[in-house]
Amino acid sequence: MVKRIGIDVGGTNVKIALVDGEGKIIYSNSVPTYAQMGYEYTVNNIKQAIRDLMKETNTDSKDIEAIGFDFPGQVDYKTGVVKLAPNIPGWVNVPIAQMIEEEFHIPTKIDNDVRCAALGEMKFGAGRGCENFICITVGTGIGSGIVINGQLVRGAANAAGEIGHIKLQMNDGPICGCGDTGCLEAFASGPSIVAMAYDYIRGGKSAKFREMAGDGEITPYIVAKAAEAGDPVAKRIFEIVGTYVGMGLVSVINLLNPEKVIVGGGVAEAGDLLLDPIRKTVKERAMAVAGNSVEIVPAELGNHAGVIGASMLGS
Numbered sequence: 001m002v003k004r005i006g007i008d009v010g011g012t013n014v015k016i017a018l019v020d021g022e023g024k025i026i027y028s029n030s031v032p033t034y035a036q037m038g039y040e041y042t043v044n045n046i047k048q049a050i051r052d053l054m055k056e057t058n059t060d061s062k063d064i065e066a067i068g069f070d071f072p073g074q075v076d077y078k079t080g081v082v083k084l085a086p087n088i089p090g091w092v093n094v095p096i097a098q099m100i101e102e103e104f105h106i107p108t109k110i111d112n113d114v115r116c117a118a119l120g121e122m123k124f125g126a127g128r129g130c131e132n133f134i135c136i137t138v139g140t141g142i143g144s145g146i147v148i149n150g151q152l153v154r155g156a157a158n159a160a161g162e163i164g165h166i167k168l169q170m171n172d173g174p175i176c177g178c179g180d181t182g183c184l185e186a187f188a189s190g191p192s193i194v195a196m197a198y199d200y201i202r203g204g205k206s207a208k209f210r211e212m213a214g215d216g217e218i219t220p221y222i223v224a225k226a227a228e229a230g231d232p233v234a235k236r237i238f239e240i241v242g243t244y245v246g247m248g249l250v251s252v253i254n255l256l257n258p259e260k261v262i263v264g265g266g267v268a269e270a271g272d273l274l275l276d277p278i279r280k281t282v283k284e285r286a287m288a289v290a291g292n293s294v295e296i297v298p299a300e301l302g303n304h305a306g307v308i309g310a311s312m313l314g315s
């Protein structure tokens with residue numbers, strides 16, 4: 001049976017998994033990133049984690065078809081270089097694929113986190129059997145992986161898929177992390193849910209999420225729990241956010257006519273609270289043919305999408 005290694009590098013932890021040809025995780029582990037120690041330190045930890053994986057699973061280099069890495073940031077798929085990872089300080093122009101290949105003599109590929117998630121969903125999740133789909137992740141930011149004719153779309157400079165920066169407001173919009181204003185992400189990501197929640201509280205609305213958060217901070221998770229418990233303000237917040245995400249998707253659906261939109265990420269764990277207003281907006285605002293033929297569905301691989309998708313790079 002073919003086995004591949006997937007490695008998901010985040011700001012706090014590096015997750016590593018041995019994945020079989022059916023997308024099943026045979027072994028998984030995680031090690032701290034410790035980015036502040038410099039990238040060489042993290043790379044050495046990753047190499048040790050690969051050696052540990054081989055030892056624990058009784059495999060060696062010839063049993064492993066490929067290694068794939070997933071990074072939250074800008075990567076060059078062709079050269080295997082991490083250009084910039086904003087949440088992992090010090091990772092600028094790091095030739096990670098070459099460093100790993102020299103050590104283990106196993107073909108190594110890298111890509112960004114949303115494209116790896118899309119690849120995982122295409123091979124083993126909600127995108128199985130689908131030739132044209134968008135995998136959107138709604139969390140702290142909003143990103144997407146685009147699959148057209150069964151292929152991931154990377155673009156001329158590996159920058160395709162930035163759905164979060166579709167402009168929803170031409171002038172005087174909220175400031176976005178990208179430096180521009182009026183982007184979808186500035187209206188509808190996790191932080192905007194929290195900002196809306198505090199606005200409602202300041203406006204004097206009695207809201208269950210304040211009580212549920214106790215002395216702690218309000219999080220998108222708490223607002224979702226309050227909405228599930230029937231709190232009208234929390235439900236309204238998800239309706240607004242879902243409508244914004246739907247409006248962003250309308251442009252993409254009109255442009256690309258996908259079979260499916262797969263919705264994942266932390267905020268999407270709220271399920272139909274987020275998906276229903278997206279579906280409603282797409283039905284009302286997309287052009288008829290494209291709008292009627294698209295299905296809006298939840299992602300299936302959850303937290304494992306990163307390692308599973310990364311393991312399939314280059315397959």
Ligand SMILES: [Zn+2]
Pocket residue numbers: 164165176177178179180181183185
């Ligand atoms: Zn932006």
